[in-house]
Amino acid sequence: xxxxxxxxxxxxxxxxxxxxxxxxxxxxxxxxxxxxxxxxxxxxxxxxxxxxxxxxxxxxxxxxxxxxxxxxxxxxxxxxxxxxxxxxxxxxxxxxxxxxxxxxxxxxxxxxxxxxxxxxxxxxxxxxxxxxxxxxxxxxxxxxxxxxxxxxxxxxxxxxxxxxxxxxxxxxxxxxxxxxxxxxxxxxxxxxxxxxxxxxxxxxxxxxxxxxxxxxxxxxxxxxxxxxxxxxxxxxxxxxxxxxxxxxxxxxxxxxxxxxxxxxxxxxxxxxxxxxxxxxxxxxxxxxxxxxxxxxxxxxxxxxxxxxxxxxxxxxxxxxxxxxxxxxxxxxxxxxxxxxxxxxxxxxxx
Numbered sequence: 001x002x003x004x005x006x007x008x009x010x011x012x013x014x015x016x017x018x019x020x021x022x023x024x025x026x027x028x029x030x031x032x033x034x035x036x037x038x039x040x041x042x043x044x045x046x047x048x049x050x051x052x053x054x055x056x057x058x059x060x061x062x063x064x065x066x067x068x069x070x071x072x073x074x075x076x077x078x079x080x081x082x083x084x085x086x087x088x089x090x091x092x093x094x095x096x097x098x099x100x101x102x103x104x105x106x107x108x109x110x111x112x113x114x115x116x117x118x119x120x121x122x123x124x125x126x127x128x129x130x131x132x133x134x135x136x137x138x139x140x141x142x143x144x145x146x147x148x149x150x151x152x153x154x155x156x157x158x159x160x161x162x163x164x165x166x167x168x169x170x171x172x173x174x175x176x177x178x179x180x181x182x183x184x185x186x187x188x189x190x191x192x193x194x195x196x197x198x199x200x201x202x203x204x205x206x207x208x209x210x211x212x213x214x215x216x217x218x219x220x221x222x223x224x225x226x227x228x229x230x231x232x233x234x235x236x237x238x239x240x241x242x243x244x245x246x247x248x249x250x251x252x253x254x255x256x257x258x259x260x261x262x263x264x265x266x267x268x269x270x271x272x273x274x275x276x277x278x279x280x281x282x283x284x285x286x287x288x289x290x291x292x293x294x295x296x297x298x299x300x301x302x303x304x305x306x307x308x309x310x311x312x313x314x315x316x317x318x319x320x321x322x323x324x325x326x327x328x329x330x331x332x333x334x335x336x337x338x339x340x341x342x343x344x345x346x347x348x349x350x
Contacts, residue, residue, distance in 0.1 A: 006040060007042040007050065008050075010041050011047070011299050011300075011302045012306065012326075012330075013030060013037070014026075014280050014300060015303050015306065016029065016326065016327060016330065017281065020284050021280070022284055023037040023038045038287075041296065041299060042298075043295055044291075044294045044297070047299050048116075050302060051115060051116060051302055054309070055151060056152070059107060059109060059114075059152060059155075060152065062109050062155055064109075064155065064157075065107055065109055065148075065155055065156070066108045066109070066157070066158050066262065067116070067144060067148045067158070067159045067160065068106040068107075068160045068265070068266050068269045069103065069104075069106075069141050069161045069165065070103070070104060070106070070161070070162065070266070072102055072273045073097070073099040073101055074283050075097060075098075075283055076283075078098075079098065079286070081288055082100075082287075082290075084122065084126070085098050085100055086098070086099070086122060086123020087123055100293065101120060101121040101123075102119075102120060103140050105118065106268060108265055110265055112308060113268040113269075113271075114305050114308060115272065115301040115305060116144070116148065118297060119140045119144075120294075137164060137165065138167060138169050138173070141159075145157070145159060145174075145179055157179075157180070158181070158252075159174070159182070160183070161183045161266075162184050162266070163184035163186055165181075166186070166189075168225045171227055171249070172225075172226075172227060174251050175228075180250070180251055181252075182248055182250045183248065183250070184247065184248060184263075185200060185231065186200070186247075187200050188201065189224065191203065191222040191223060191224045191229075191231065192223040192224070193209075193220065200247050203222075203231075204233045209233070211233060211245075215235075217232055217257060218256050219231065219232045219233075219254075219255070219259055224249070229249045229250065229251060230251070230252065230253055231248070232250065233247060234246050234256075234259075234260050248260070272304060275323075279319075279323050280300045280303050280323075281300060282297065284296075285297075304319060310323075310325060310326060
């Protein structure tokens, strides 16, 4: 598959910019009009095509990969007329806000992480007004898994997700399709352990199951709604030294420490969301057109990936360090030199 070098101009502008990444601000930086910047914004399909190519180029020789599925809010607090936005509860500020709810899929080998795709969940007020059937979070997750399996044929893929995806529907689909998944499970779920129905919280307190002395994790086999699952009980200690017990459900057998280690890779999606919002301008598109919003988000994910490649190439600490290095070395006047660095990863046409 071939791509044009021009398709990378907008993502690199996002990396080079300082302040808001609006079309007008990007245009002033590149000495062109805001309309011209909007015109060079590649379609979401083009951006994801490049992302898939890069993912396959880097990860195709791996024996095991992780598919991290997570969602985040793209705040549009003062833009009530943007198509596709709705009222969602923001857990950080404890109230409803106007936003897009973005679901991302991130592919990782445990070290390098690259976005593979994204989709949107719409607010109830939008879904109820439309006769069109929108995909649920489970539908979106299933699509991501199918795409990953198609992209990485023959490679073991372990899905990592939070408790939002610990549903009967999705876990049953994973079992039926032999999908290895690691996800959080709420403590009030009722499981069957050795023929006895008991909540996960109560199970963790049973003498034969509870963590002892310096033990930090333990895995037991349970049944949940007819599904045979592995339940890992993990003692987590935060940076303040506070202890808490969390629970993980999985569809494959492994040592407790491996279950915990695998799930910990999921934190990379938090790094993605933080970098995208603070340093790439994920929330900085102000168009009312939903398709333009989709194109901008896809380009922002591609920009993050390009920073990840710079990090890998120069062995930098994180994506933020890579973005700083890009800004120190390049400007809009030599952006073509910057694009040339990545021809090893993508076969460009022209």
